Amino acid sequence: MNAGMTSVVIIVCYLGLLLTLGLLSSRSSRGTSADYFLASRGIGPFLLLMSLFGTTMTAFALVGSSGEAFKSGIGVYGKMASSSGIIHSACFFLVGIKLWSFGKRHGYVTQIQFFRDRFESDKIGLVLFPVLVGLVIPYLLIGVISSGSVIQGMTAGAFPEMFPNDIARFNGSVPYWLGAAVICLVVMIYVFFGGVRGTAWANAFQTIVFMILGCVTFWVIAAELGGPAAATKLVQQHNPAKLKVVITPQDMDHYEEKLAAYTADPVAEVIKPRKPHGIGQLAFLTYLFIPLSVGMFPHLFQHWLTARSAKSFRLSVIAHPLMIMIVWVPCVLIGVWATSAVVHGKPVIPPNLANSNLVLTIMVKKMTSPVLGGFLTAGILAAIMSSLDSQFLCVGSIFTNDIAAHYVGRDKLTDKQKLFIGRGFVIFVVAVTYFIAVQWKSKSVFQMAIWCFSGFASLFPLVFASVYWRRASKAGAYACVLTAAASWIYLFRDSGYGANREYLFLDMMPVATMVIWSSWAMIVVSLMSPPPSRETLDKFFTPADSAGASPNA
C-alpha cells in the first residue's frame, strides 16, 4: 500500500469513528430543540473546555500558523497566540459568564435573542442576522478550503488512474473538491444527529486527537532534521530573519546576498532564501484587538450557554492560554524550520511554493512515515472539523430561532419543525460555502481569518457595552453595528478586497480602526439618545450582578 492510500484508509477510518461518535451522542438526546441546540444546558467543565478550545482552534491554528510562520517567522505567535491567551480568557471571564447567566435566566439560545431584549428592539435582529451569518461564512470557508487542501496534499498516489494530475505532488490525489465535499458531508451528518451535544463530544475527542498527534509529529520532524537544535541552526544559517520579529536593513542585506548566491548556483546553495517579513510596533500592538472577536462569535455564544453552571467556566478560563501554547509553539517552529529544512541534500519545501497553506502537509508527508502522516492528516482534519461543526450548528440555530420561529411564531412551530428548519438552513449555508470554497482554493487561510476575526472584533463594543454599561441604548446599538459594518466594508475595499496582504490603516491593523469607530458610535449615540427603560435595566443589571467582577455602570 502506498503512502497516499495509507492516508486514505486512515482518514476514512477516522471519519467513520467520528460518525459513530455523533450517532452515539444522539442516543443521549432528549429529542427536544432545547437539547439539540443547548444540550439542555448540562455541559460540565471538561467538555466545555474542549468545546471552546476545539472551536476556537481551527485550521487557522495548524495550517495557517505554520504557513504564516514559514512566510513571516516567529512573530506570528506573539501576534495571534499569546495575545489570544490573554484576551480569550478575558472574554470568557468578563463576557461569557455574564451572557451564560442571562441565557440561563431568560432562556436565550442565540445572541440575537439577547440583543433584542437588552436593546428593546425587534429589528436589531434583522440588522445583526446578515452581519453575523455574513461573517460566519468566511470562517466556514477557512475550514472547507483547508480540509480540501490537506486531503489533496496528503493522498497523492492513492488513485493515479482515477485522478491524474499534471502537478506531480497532486498526481493521484483525492481532488480538492471531493475532499472538501466529504468533510462537509461528514460534519453535517454528525451535527444533524448529535446537535450541540454531538459537537461537544466530537470536539473533545478531536481536540485530544490533534493535540497528541501534533506533539508526536513535531518530535518526529525534529528528529528527521537531526534534532530540534540542528533544525533551528539551519534556519540561523539560511533564514535568520525568520527567528526574529522585526527586520533590520542588515537582515535585508543578508537576504540579498543569499539570494544572489542561490541564483548563481542553485545546486550548491540548495536552500532558496525566503524574503524577510517584519512587523511594525504599532501593527503588532493593534493585533491585540483581533482576539476580541471571541466575544462575538455566535458559535461560542452557543457553547457558553451549554454550561451546566458558572463554575464550569473556571477550567476554560485558566487552561485556554496553555492549550493554545501547546498547539501553536510546535506549529510555529515547524513553519520556521520549513524555510531551511533539507533532507538527503534536497530542500523539503519546493523553492517556488506559492501556497503557504501547504507547508505543514508537505513537511509531514516528506518527513514522517505514511502511517504517522495519515494519522496527522486525521489530526489536522480533527482541528478543522471541531470548528466547522459548531459553526454549522450555530447558523442553523440563528435562522431557526431568530428568523423562522421569531416571525412565524414560536408557539406555532413544533420542535420537529424547528429542527427541520435549522437543518435545512445548514444545508443551504454549507452548499453556498462549498461552492465559494471550490472557486477560492488558493486564498490564504491566514488572511481570510484576519478579516473574518476583525469583523467579529469590530462588534465587541456592542456585547461589552450591553453587559457592563447601563446607558447603552437601542440607538447606540444600531449605530455600533452599522458603523462596524461600514468600517469593515470600507477598509476591506481599501485593501483591494484582501489582496494587499500587508495592508495597514494609519500603520495599524484595520481591526483597531473598526473597534475604535464602533466604540465611538456606541458611546456618542447612546449618550445622545434616550436610555433603556427601567424594566430592561432591572432585568439585566440586578444588584447581585453588580457585585460581580466589574461595575455595571
Add this chain to the structure above:
Amino acid sequence: MKIVVFGLIVLLAVAHQSYWWWDGSDFLVLGFVPVGLAYHAGVSITAATLWAMAVKFCWPTIAHDGEGAEAVGAGDGNTGGRS
C-alpha cells in the same frame, strides 16, 4: 485583591509587546527555541497563572449560578424585544 489581579493582567498585556526581544535571533532557549518565541510562550504561561488568580480572587457573583438548579429550556424566555 481584585485590583491587583486585573492590574497584573493589564501589565501582562503591556509586557506582551516585548520590544526588547524583537531583534535577537542568536540566543536560543533550550538550544532550539528562539528567544522571541520562548518569551511569548512565557506570556502564555503567565496568562494562565493570572487567570487562575482571577478565578480564585475575583470570581463574579452570579445571581443564578445554576448549581443544582433545573436547566432552563431553549428559546422559552425570549420576549422578542420591542420596536
